[in-house]
Amino acid sequence: MSLVKPTVDFIYAWQHPAEIADEVEAELRFHMQMRTSANIEKGMTPEEAQLAASDSFGDFDRIKTSCCEIKRVFPIDMKHIRMGLYIGLACLAGGVALIAVNLPHHSPFSVLWQLVAIAVLMRAFLIGRRKQ
């Protein structure tokens, strides 16, 4: 399953934010070093090479923050979880309604179950409408 590792990484990123930030920084610094070395090979002075590497890379801190934030994003598409929630609520409402119609009509529990069924159905309807 390809989502196992991203999920483990996601949990690790929330538990160890400092380590993740250090790891991202090390990776970005490696890139800058490689670019600086390539610029020196092209004939630039070390200072020019470093400046050019920094210019071509962009905003280091913004990129680092962006990478750290991506690490902390839940890897599973929320659309699927939401869909599961709707189906679960609809099943629950159906189950409650089924119990309600099978109880004797004179029973006070029947009225109670019918009210619960209406409440669950209304809740499912309102959640569904809000997400659209």
Next chain:
Amino acid sequence: MVTKAKAGLLQGTLDMLILKSLSAGPLHGYGIGQRIAQISGDELKIEEGSLYPGLYRLERRGWIESEWDVSANNQRAKFYKLTRAGRKQLIVEEQNWERLASATMRALRAN
């Protein structure tokens, strides 16, 4: 609205190029940038920093995975490689891109 659609297209293109560059084997971030420039005949130059958020997004989706290793110049570097899901996604992206490119060309050539 136009800006959003344009940004989406560019991001999707970068994702596809990253996947394509890794199809030949594992590379570190700098190597991926170099490889994209090489396979596009130096026609495509991406802002180097923007590559990394792209890499992290692809890793989160499970299309690539990474591990720290030693680079050719004996430095610790993070190497990325395609997962099986990533290979499948690359095929899908290539097909989508070909369809889009041929449809655009047809539209441009229409009288």
